[in-house]
Amino acid sequence: MIVLDYRDKRPLNEQVAEKIMNLIAQGGLSPGEKLPSVRNLALDLSVNPNTVQRAYAALEEKGYITTITGRGNYVSDEGNWKAGLKSEMITEVKVVVGKAKSAGIKLDEALACVREVFERD
Amino acid sequence: MIVLDYRDKRPLNEQVAEKIMNLIAQGGLSPGEKLPSVRNLALDLSVNPNTVQRAYAALEEKGYITTITGRGNYVSDEGNWKAGLKSEMITEVKVVVGKAKSAGIKLDEALACVREVFERD
């Protein structure tokens, strides 16, 4: 389900959260679907249960999953996270484009980047 | 010359390097111009000389400055870094736009982001 990258310098809990988020955002995990238990996923990833716990807590905080004590974690409906994700992505794009601009990248070049990415099907 | 942001969670040496890089990229520091000495900049920023030293080492590694032992650090000619910076920025933009795309952002929305950033003068 998930493969961790130990060359990545970001914390493991963030990596886990991000990878699950991507699965959810792209439909690899559907609303209502049950996630692995904290302990099972920890075993799967050879990671401490606390690490998974933190990842799940972050995901719930952002609306991607719903946690029910004693039962487990379930993927939330799109309505709970889609808007937030979108605005987060837009902010991120703007930040990076701003950096690129101040590094000397021109409008046309930035637009070309975007088009190129969207042409990859 | 530089103001550090202690809320920023990135290492100080990276922050220093990035801020100087921005100054160079935007012409605030011209090729041939002398940078503050390791010790002086450290005093200015209330930071350890080792921290500045690491920042300068990173900048030399990327071609932004030239270090001459005993003399100091000097801004390199554009030829040494401009191309690298540009391709680095373009890669970064593509990565983020790719993330945004897979999160559901549409082409028009991404283009709008870019235009908005470039309209801020």
Place this chain on the structure above:
DNA sequence: ACAAGTGTATTAAATGTCTTAATACAGTTA
């Protein structure tokens, strides 16, 4: 009621990175 599985919380220890500090050494300049 019970056992097994869930999430949650806490505390302690280990680890790794960043930063400071104190020095020392080597090259350049006036």
Place this chain on the structure above:
DNA sequence: TAACTGTATTAAGACATTTAATACACTTGT
């Protein structure tokens, strides 16, 4: 020669991440 440059090393502290070992509360199925 004195005062400035960059460079290197070692030790210590601070901090975040991760592991580990428990304990507790809730849910499910028998």
